[in-house]
Amino acid sequence: DAGITQSPRHKVTETGTPVTLRCHQTENHRYMYWYRQDPGHGLRLIHYSYGVKDTDKGEVSDGYSVSRSKTEDFLLTLESATSSQTSVYFCATEGTSRGYTFGSGTRLTVV
């Protein structure tokens, strides 16, 4: 979706290194979300934000942190990447009308 940009699209990193994924939106949406997608698990919520500097944990938040210093940017950080964090990460925003809009995803491989 043109209103949400995730970067990078692909990343390979080594175990134990820090990694930051970025989500940028141009829709001025208040709510933003980070999900991870794994085979057999569907989409699971990591963290979400309901405004600048306002964030909360989802069901699989261990090992992840987030920051939102501006409305348009929501960052997901893996402090020390592990192989279990190999996944496809999706950012989503929620406006006032029709539910979530998802980005194109970031495929992260931890070796």
Added chain:
Amino acid sequence: GENVEQHPSTLSVQEGDSAVIKCTYSDSASNYFPWYKQELGKGPQLIIDIRSNVGEKKDQRIAVTLNKTAKHFSLHITETQPEDSAVYFCAAGSGYALNFGKGTSLLVTP
């Protein structure tokens, strides 16, 4: 918290046939039920949604039904076409932060 179960996990139909995907949810407070379609290499896209004050909603070949008493909702696709082949996710929630089912991989064969 909310638990969303989705069935079947895979579904194969012939072009022109109908496809039905079913979901159940656990939290009676959930009042918003969207369906998403995900094509290979892309993010999920909203295709239809329904709120708890409505029992059925249609959009061309796609319809969603909701039974709040039984806590289940279904996606119906009629006259399926090869381009309907994708992974479909149901979700349920109230307010914000949706909970998703594990997905149904739909294959429409010519």
